[in-house]
Amino acid sequence: MDFFSSDQQFDQLYPDSISALASRHWTPIVIAKEAAHFLAVGSNTRILDIGSGVGKFCIIGAKFHPNAVFTGIEQRDSLTQIAQSVAHELSLNNTEFLTGNFTDIDFTRYHHFYFYNAFYENLIDNDSIDQTIKHSPELFNLYNRKLYKQLKKLPVGTRIATFHSSEHEMPSSYQVVGTGSNEDLKFWVKI
Numbered sequence: 001m002d003f004f005s006s007d008q009q010f011d012q013l014y015p016d017s018i019s020a021l022a023s024r025h026w027t028p029i030v031i032a033k034e035a036a037h038f039l040a041v042g043s044n045t046r047i048l049d050i051g052s053g054v055g056k057f058c059i060i061g062a063k064f065h066p067n068a069v070f071t072g073i074e075q076r077d078s079l080t081q082i083a084q085s086v087a088h089e090l091s092l093n094n095t096e097f098l099t100g101n102f103t104d105i106d107f108t109r110y111h112h113f114y115f116y117n118a119f120y121e122n123l124i125d126n127d128s129i130d131q132t133i134k135h136s137p138e139l140f141n142l143y144n145r146k147l148y149k150q151l152k153k154l155p156v157g158t159r160i161a162t163f164h165s166s167e168h169e170m171p172s173s174y175q176v177v178g179t180g181s182n183e184d185l186k187f188w189v190k191i
């Protein structure tokens with residue numbers, strides 16, 4: 001089966017409870033392909049997905065860009081386990097999935113970044129992935145500030161693709177250089 005031909009096919013890789021969350025929480029396949037195409041430039045490029053969920057972006061990126069390495073950092077260990085298991089099932093050897101808070105990650109180990117509105121769950125009371133994580137508007141602000149500071153330190157030429165971002169996390173040193181076929185996908189480069 002070609003799991004990469006549509007979201008419907010791809011989401012079959014996941015347990016039903018996880019694929020049921022796809023339209024709201026996981027990157028659509030067309031967006032993942034466009035974002036990965038923008039980020040996987042150069043050779044031996046290391047890309048970090050900030051809040052990687054069940055690994056959909058990283059797995060699609062890794063499949064189409066075998067010379068780049070896609071790492072995901074995800075605070076919910078249950079989702080990291082699922083991402084690892086699907087990457088293993090697809091025999092991908094250029095993904096890595098870590099459990100933890102992105103605030104503990106050294107961003108300088110990566111060249112380029114993907115960010116799908118990971119902090120938004122702090123602003124809503126329903127529609128969460130699950131109830132295992134504390135959320136609050138204060139955390140939304142804190143995470144945006146922390147990500148802003150991390151991004152600000154990175155070298156000129158750093159790329160980030162954002163999907164449905166509130167843009168609170170983007171320092172003014174990053175410029176939008178394009179959008180995807182869906183204008184909620186934005187391509188940024190540090191100048």
Ligand SMILES: C[S@@+](CC[C@H](N)C(=O)[O-])C[C@H]1O[C@@H](n2cnc3c(N)ncnc32)[C@H](O)[C@@H]1O
Binds near residue numbers: 024026050051100102
């Ligand atoms: C909208 S989902 C996107 C998942 C994945 N990037 C994708 O595109 O398919 C955002 C994910 O970010 C995770 N997340 C939110 N805040 C986080 C944090 N501070 N550190 C690590 N992961 C976080 C959530 O648990 C959720 O799985």
